[in-house]
Amino acid sequence: MKGVLMRFSGFRVFKEALSGHKGWAPLWRNPDPQPEYDYVIVGGGGHGLATAYYLATTFRKSRIALLERGWLGQGNIGRNTTIIRSNYLLPGNEPFYEFSMKLWEGMEQAFNFNAMVSQRGILNLIHTDGQRDAYRRRGNAMLLAGADAELLDVAQVREMAPFLNFDNARFPIKGGLMQRRAGTARHDGVAWGYARGADLAGVDLIQNCEVTGFRIEEGRVRGVETSRGSIGAQKVGVAVAGNSSRVMALAGMRLPIESHALQAFVSEGLKPTIPGVITFGAGHFYVSQSDKGGLVFGGDIEGYNSYAQRGNLPTVEDVAEGGMALMPMIGRARLLRSWGGLMDMSMDGSPIIDKTPIEGLMLNAGWCYGGFKATPASGYCFAHLLATDTPHPTARALRLDRFARGYVIDEKGVGATPNLH
Amino acid sequence: MLIPHPLLGLRDAQEFVYLGDASLLNRPDGMAEGAAEAFGDYVYLRDNPAGVHRELWFHEQGDRSWLVVTRDTTTHEILGAELARDVALAAKGGAA
Numbered sequence A: 001m002k003g004v005l006m007r008f009s010g011f012r013v014f015k016e017a018l019s020g021h022k023g024w025a026p027l028w029r030n031p032d033p034q035p036e037y038d039y040v041i042v043g044g045g046g047h048g049l050a051t052a053y054y055l056a057t058t059f060r061k062s063r064i065a066l067l068e069r070g071w072l073g074q075g076n077i078g079r080n081t082t083i084i085r086s087n088y089l090l091p092g093n094e095p096f097y098e099f100s101m102k103l104w105e106g107m108e109q110a111f112n113f114n115a116m117v118s119q120r121g122i123l124n125l126i127h128t129d130g131q132r133d134a135y136r137r138r139g140n141a142m143l144l145a146g147a148d149a150e151l152l153d154v155a156q157v158r159e160m161a162p163f164l165n166f167d168n169a170r171f172p173i174k175g176g177l178m179q180r181r182a183g184t185a186r187h188d189g190v191a192w193g194y195a196r197g198a199d200l201a202g203v204d205l206i207q208n209c210e211v212t213g214f215r216i217e218e219g220r221v222r223g224v225e226t227s228r229g230s231i232g233a234q235k236v237g238v239a240v241a242g243n244s245s246r247v248m249a250l251a252g253m254r255l256p257i258e259s260h261a262l263q264a265f266v267s268e269g270l271k272p273t274i275p276g277v278i279t280f281g282a283g284h285f286y287v288s289q290s291d292k293g294g295l296v297f298g299g300d301i302e303g304y305n306s307y308a309q310r311g312n313l314p315t316v317e318d319v320a321e322g323g324m325a326l327m328p329m330i331g332r333a334r335l336l337r338s339w340g341g342l343m344d345m346s347m348d349g350s351p352i353i354d355k356t357p358i359e360g361l362m363l364n365a366g367w368c369y370g371g372f373k374a375t376p377a378s379g380y381c382f383a384h385l386l387a388t389d390t391p392h393p394t395a396r397a398l399r400l401d402r403f404a405r406g407y408v409i410d411e412k413g414v415g416a417t418p419n420l421h
Numbered sequence B: 001m002l003i004p005h006p007l008l009g010l011r012d013a014q015e016f017v018y019l020g021d022a023s024l025l026n027r028p029d030g031m032a033e034g035a036a037e038a039f040g041d042y043v044y045l046r047d048n049p050a051g052v053h054r055e056l057w058f059h060e061q062g063d064r065s066w067l068v069v070t071r072d073t074t075t076h077e078i079l080g081a082e083l084a085r086d087v088a089l090a091a092k093g094g095a096a
């Protein structure tokens, strides 16, 4: 059964405003699970929802269920700092993230939902000659992959963000790498847009349904055990982010992943001051300003294994110090909220979209602290793999066996130390 | 988080550097049959449990000893700490 079509438009908003908003309907159905599907997607975060959406729309598959332990969007998709960008260096990553950026640019029209995609730009600050060389190289790699990149000198940065502390003794600002097509999007809106689009295309979005085991016969997956009973499936795609190791352990697999906590913060609403996204990598701090005016900022992961979905105070202090060093004016703003999410930190800092040794069971994981920007391409490429049994051209390097084979995609070059990526 | 260092008492976790799962103490034999696969698993694969986890912490800003800390990853509660040296020697069946 397909969902009920309720299209959004300016006219519709106007009409509802005049008629007491009585005409809005729920965005998706709330079906009970069927005994058997062709495709089961595990995890109702951004990646699972996008996978279901593209599987049903672009790849025209049917009999699809998405199983979510809690409610749709309860995980990292609703907890991130909403930055979208395609400013990676390595050939295994950059074409994939640029594919994602292009999908962001057309996605709201495609699924008819306002995800508030805002290409307000991202500026990575430069403090040393070495960093300038590294960013020049990265910018060139981006251009080669069809993305946009500009190297800014200090006068250009000053014009854009005059409030920065340019003459900090330890980290004077010497310029920046700018990607103008980067920006932010409304994280919940992305989840809801994909969920509604998938529901309209006939996907059963099943909430409060935790996967507790896999049915595996002669090396082939036949279905899943859940808190709402057994569900048969021809193919199963797992996209559970921070819980990847736990879920795949149910299939007897160990992953090249550690789970870590990452915190984020938001201040009281302020008048518009921050023009886009600004990152201060050297000082473990990045910031943007939401449309409501709050400064949204964060820093590094906590650095030790955690499933607690919260961090500790030393990181709060570290992030606050980074903020004060970069833009002292932030010191007068009051912090409203902070929260944490569960990062699936991979051993090389790059993701995995691949088959597993168990036939029909496929894995989407290892997104670290940067999977929000990947949501559209991750869903598209995972749907491609599930539907065609072959990797999408931009996701060919994101293999599970690349670690053992020595083909890691290590942007930072720090080796198998998840807490340093 | 406070780590109960066996020699120094309670120390702030900020004084330590984290390495990860204490199974890293059990380095495979590089000369054994199948060493390449064993090292692939050793370097890259982790149990990553939700719950009790034994893990290596290095007291970098302290006495520079390696500890095996037992910690609950769902609550961050620290359940104990031993000198990694003692753990490694006990595993080999030898005394310190």
Ligand SMILES: Cc1cc2nc3c(=O)[nH]c(=O)nc-3n(C[C@H](O)[C@H](O)[C@H](O)COP(=O)(O)OP(=O)(O)OC[C@H]3O[C@@H](n4cnc5c(N)ncnc54)[C@H](O)[C@@H]3O)c2cc1C
Residues within 6 Å of the ligand: A042, A043, A044, A045, A046, A047, A048, A067, A068, A069, A070, A071, A072, A073, A074, A075, A076, A077, A078, A079, A080, A081, A082, A083, A084, A209, A210, A211, A212, A239, A240, A241, A242, A243, A247, A262, A263, A264, A298, A339, A340, A341, A342, A343, A367, A368, A369, A370, A371, A372, A373, A374
């Ligand atoms: C504080 C913070 C800031 C971040 N900032 C950014 C950023 O600025 N830019 C960026 O690109 N990325 C960012 N990220 C990372 C990004 O949010 C994640 O990489 C991405 O959301 C992960 O994919 P997902 O949306 O599918 O995960 P999730 O939303 O976590 O989805 C996984 C889902 O699986 C479900 N699940 C787990 N186990 C089971 C089970 N057994 N059965 C059924 N369902 C299960 C969970 O309940 C969850 O809903 C940030 C993350 C955090 C926490």
